[in-house]
Amino acid sequence: MDKVKLAVYWAGACGGCDIAIVELGEHLLELAQVADIVFWPCAMDFKLADVEAMSDGYIDITLFNGSIRTDEDLHVAKLLRSRSRALIAFGSCATEGCVPGLSNVRGSDYALERAYLEAPGTENTQGMLPGRASNLPDSLHLPGLRPQVRALQDVVTVDAFVRGCPPNYEQVWKAINQLLTEGLPRSGERLLGVDPRSLCDQCPRVRIGKIRVPRFKRIHEAIPDSEQCFLEQGFICAGPATHAGCSAACIKANMPCRGCYGPPEGVRDQGSAILDAVVAGFAGQNDAAIQEALASIVDPIGTFYRYSYAVSLLNQLAEHRNAQPEAVAVHAEPKR
Amino acid sequence: MIRLSQADHTFIEQIMAEPGGENLLTCWSCGTCAATCLVRRFDSSFNPRLTLHQAGLGLRGLVLSSSEIWQCSACDACYPRCPRQIHISEVMGAIRSVAIREGFHSPGPSALVDEQVCSGCAVCTRVCPYEAIDRVALGEHMVAHVNADKCMHCGICMASCPSGAITLDTFSDTELVSRMFADGWLGQPGYLDGGSTIPRILVFVCQWSVRTDAELQRVYNLGSQVRVVNLPCSGRVDPAMILTALNDGADGVLLAGCQEGECHYKRGTLLGRSKVGLLRALLAQAGIAQERLAFVELGAFDRYVLSGLVQKMLHSIESLVAAAVLE
Numbered sequence: 001m002d003k004v005k006l007a008v009y010w011a012g013a014c015g016g017c018d019i020a021i022v023e024l025g026e027h028l029l030e031l032a033q034v035a036d037i038v039f040w041p042c043a044m045d046f047k048l049a050d051v052e053a054m055s056d057g058y059i060d061i062t063l064f065n066g067s068i069r070t071d072e073d074l075h076v077a078k079l080l081r082s083r084s085r086a087l088i089a090f091g092s093c094a095t096e097g098c099v100p101g102l103s104n105v106r107g108s109d110y111a112l113e114r115a116y117l118e119a120p121g122t123e124n125t126q127g128m129l130p131g132r133a134s135n136l137p138d139s140l141h142l143p144g145l146r147p148q149v150r151a152l153q154d155v156v157t158v159d160a161f162v163r164g165c166p167p168n169y170e171q172v173w174k175a176i177n178q179l180l181t182e183g184l185p186r187s188g189e190r191l192l193g194v195d196p197r198s199l200c201d202q203c204p205r206v207r208i209g210k211i212r213v214p215r216f217k218r219i220h221e222a223i224p225d226s227e228q229c230f231l232e233q234g235f236i237c238a239g240p241a242t243h244a245g246c247s248a249a250c251i252k253a254n255m256p257c258r259g260c261y262g263p264p265e266g267v268r269d270q271g272s273a274i275l276d277a278v279v280a281g282f283a284g285q286n287d288a289a290i291q292e293a294l295a296s297i298v299d300p301i302g303t304f305y306r307y308s309y310a311v312s313l314l315n316q317l318a319e320h321r322n323a324q325p326e327a328v329a330v331h332a333e334p335k336r
Numbered sequence: 337m338i339r340l341s342q343a344d345h346t347f348i349e350q351i352m353a354e355p356g357g358e359n360l361l362t363c364w365s366c367g368t369c370a371a372t373c374l375v376r377r378f379d380s381s382f383n384p385r386l387t388l389h390q391a392g393l394g395l396r397g398l399v400l401s402s403s404e405i406w407q408c409s410a411c412d413a414c415y416p417r418c419p420r421q422i423h424i425s426e427v428m429g430a431i432r433s434v435a436i437r438e439g440f441h442s443p444g445p446s447a448l449v450d451e452q453v454c455s456g457c458a459v460c461t462r463v464c465p466y467e468a469i470d471r472v473a474l475g476e477h478m479v480a481h482v483n484a485d486k487c488m489h490c491g492i493c494m495a496s497c498p499s500g501a502i503t504l505d506t507f508s509d510t511e512l513v514s515r516m517f518a519d520g521w522l523g524q525p526g527y528l529d530g531g532s533t534i535p536r537i538l539v540f541v542c543q544w545s546v547r548t549d550a551e552l553q554r555v556y557n558l559g560s561q562v563r564v565v566n567l568p569c570s571g572r573v574d575p576a577m578i579l580t581a582l583n584d585g586a587d588g589v590l591l592a593g594c595q596e597g598e599c600h601y602k603r604g605t606l607l608g609r610s611k612v613g614l615l616r617a618l619l620a621q622a623g624i625a626q627e628r629l630a631f632v633e634l635g636a637f638d639r640y641v642l643s644g645l646v647q648k649m650l651h652s653i654e655s656l657v658a659a660a661v662l663e
């Protein structure tokens with residue numbers, strides 16, 4: 001049997017997804033028996049020109065990690081789409097924009113200024129800003145930042161998804177085996193390497209079930225008990241609105257879930273679902289108490305949409321707003 | 337006609353032995369509770385005075401088999417008004433306890449959990465105002481289970497379940513979404529998107545917070561600028577529905593619910609305003625005008641205020657555009 005041709009790519013990502021593949025350890029040897037790696041810039045010496053030279057559909061499976069952050073990310077996403085029979089969004093960035101997607105809240109220009117001019121410890125006396133397409137000496141080209149971070153399926157057709165920031169390596173192995181044995185998926189057909197239901201199903205913590213809390217604490221403000229449900233202790237936990245698959249890794253390290261495995265099946269907007277789970281546990285019996293609980297939630301977008309902002313209903317709405325000025329000037333006169 | 341032979345004194349004793357049932361016989365039958373009770377707005381056959389009276393006469397079969405004993409939501413609107421200071425919802429609760437012991441059940445409808453989807457997260461067990469939900473073992477999983485006799489079909493758990501595992505026959509998600517979108521009201525560019533020439537707002541109304549049809553009629557009179565979608569409770573609102581409406585052409589969303597302390601389902605209004613409060617914080621952080629979403633409360637003594645509040649929101653949305661043009 002011919003070996004499967006496998007590619008791995010990283011776009012706007014931290015590198016954790018590649019580590020998750022390296023973490024396969026000995027399984028990599030098994031993988032090498034059945035698959036040839038034809039492109040994996042993070043780990044092996046391949047160049048983009050190698051992919052450009054391939055014919056369409058040459059690659060069987062591409063595991064694409066990272067968000068679409070720069071013009072180059074977009075270019076490579078389109079290129080790999082055409083060269084691959086199955087394109088898999090691998091990890092939270094490719095699936096839903098992840099933490100890079102949070103920069104959509106203030107936009108790319110602000111992100112650059114913050115990182116290269118304002119951030120504590122930054123010394124940039126000439127005020128140089130990268131991020132705009134530029135040609136440098138020795139025919140080096142720096143790609144520009146896209147105005148908004150996108151998930152992979154928002155720019156090309158995706159065949160299947162592997163969730164997680166990064167995906168748990170056991171699930172990665174499971175996903176790869178599913179791909180190798182069950183045939184290649186077609187356009188968004190499958191979530192690979194997840195378990196049924198939401199994380200709480202796998203969480204070992206005790207839930208009394210009737211405990212409501214007056215306000216929420218952030219994790220650095222107190223040491224959580226290691227046995228009791230975080231929500232019932234007043235720490236925000238995204239477990240109820242997060243797909244199972246990570247085997248409760250954070251929970252076991254006494255850290256609340258922040259939602260990197262994305263929403264449960266059929267749920268469109270993860271942030272709304274986390275919000276629901278949190279509000280359900282408010283103890284307040286009057287408006288003043290409710291205000292106190294609301295005020296205890298610092299950085300609501302970062303709390304509810306940490307991984308999914310780029311694909312959220314909220315980001316969609318904010319983009320409408322940015323597109324609005326010329327359009328509304330037509331009927332500027334207030335009507336009564 | 338009531339025959340003395342039907343009277344069963346042990347029934348009275350049973351009720352009075354239950355916590356909250358002690359005051360059964362102090363009722364004067366003045367009917368103040370019936371005059372106050374909101375359930376009667378939708379079901380005129382419900383009459384707490386009559387139920388107390390029949391129970392006080394010991395009419396076991398009649399009372400236990402009636403559907404009325406399951407309808408009191410324990411809102412306690414009648415309690416402060418009863419001249420005999422009878423905690424009527426507690427007496428109703430005592431009668432229900434006797435009924436359950438004797439094998440009677442609430443006619444429903446009640447919330448239903450899809451055990452194949454439920455993760456046992458316990459969000460619903462926390463949110464239910466009636467503590468009607470518990471987690472039970474199902475094979476190696478723990479899943480939510482609704483006690484149908486305690487469920488008041490407020491729909492709050494259905495909105496809260498982060499997995500979408502709960503359904504209820506009344507005010508289902510499909511029903512609400514189809515009412516939001518009906519006749520193409522949503523799914524077209526709104527005023528703020530440069531589509532409609534006038535602002536359009538979606539008004540979710542808790543059906544109990546509006547005391548008369550005339551109040552609602554004044555909102556309907558505002559025409560197609562306003563789409564009214566009734567809810568069983570303001571706590572039934574789902575944040576994803578609000579964001580969907582704003583994305584699909586509604587310029588604003590108004591959620592109307594009961595005044596603090598007057599909620600028909602105990603804490604529903606607090607959940608409704610909490611969701612709106614958090615969503616408004618999210619809008620602000622995302623740079624979207626907060627004027628586009630508001631919670632308004634309607635008190636038991638408010639008359640004809642809703643249409644004014646709706647108009648106020650319409651105007652504030654117009655001012656948004658005026659301000660954007662001046663910038």
Ligand code: SF4
Nearest residue numbers: 200203229230237239
């Ligand atoms: S909310 Fe978090 S801590 Fe509580 S059961 Fe779910 S995953 Fe576990």
Ligand code: SF4
Nearest residue numbers: 373408409411412414
């Ligand atoms: S407590 Fe509320 S629902 Fe029950 S009888 Fe009194 S007014 Fe009616």
Ligand code: SF4
Nearest residue numbers: 454455457458460497
């Ligand atoms: S909220 Fe939903 S998933 Fe969680 S326990 Fe209740 S029914 Fe199950």
Ligand code: SF4
Nearest residue numbers: 464487488490491493
């Ligand atoms: S519908 Fe309301 S009363 Fe019934 S179980 Fe759900 S939250 Fe409780």
